[in-house]
Amino acid sequence: MLDEREHVTYPDGVQDEDGTIYIVYDYNRTPEGVILMATFREEDARAGRPLTNRVRLRVKINRLPDEP
Numbered sequence: 001m002l003d004e005r006e007h008v009t010y011p012d013g014v015q016d017e018d019g020t021i022y023i024v025y026d027y028n029r030t031p032e033g034v035i036l037m038a039t040f041r042e043e044d045a046r047a048g049r050p051l052t053n054r055v056r057l058r059v060k061i062n063r064l065p066d067e068p
Contacts, residue, residue, distance in 0.1 A: 002023060002025065002038045002057065003025070003027065003036065003038070003057070003058060005027060007027060007028045007029070008025055008026070008027050009025065009026055009027075009029060010025055010026050010029075011023050011024070011025040012024050012025070019041050019042065020039055020040070020041055020054045021039065021040055021041065021042070021045070022037065022038075022039050023037065023038045023039075024036070024037050024061070025037075025038075031064070032063060032064060033063055033064030034060060034062075034063045034064075035060070035061050035062040035063065036058055036059060036060055036061065037056070037059045037061050038056065038057050038058070038059065039054055039055065039056045039059075040052070040054055040055045040056075040057075041054045041055075
């Protein structure tokens with residue numbers, strides 16, 4: 001599971017040549033608009049736990065600006 005919280009939506013992913021999988025998704029689109037990234041490898045996903053040093057979860061890459 002990438003993120004067990006409610007209001008997680010729109011995942012999109014790619015797999016790099018080295019086998020690392022990159023997933024970008026949003027959390028609480030309205031009103032926060034937080035964009036997050038997760039990285040892992042297939043063996044991590046199969047095991048359901050981190051096995052490699054490629055696992056990074058809930059990495060915030062952007063969010064809507066705070067209203068004044």
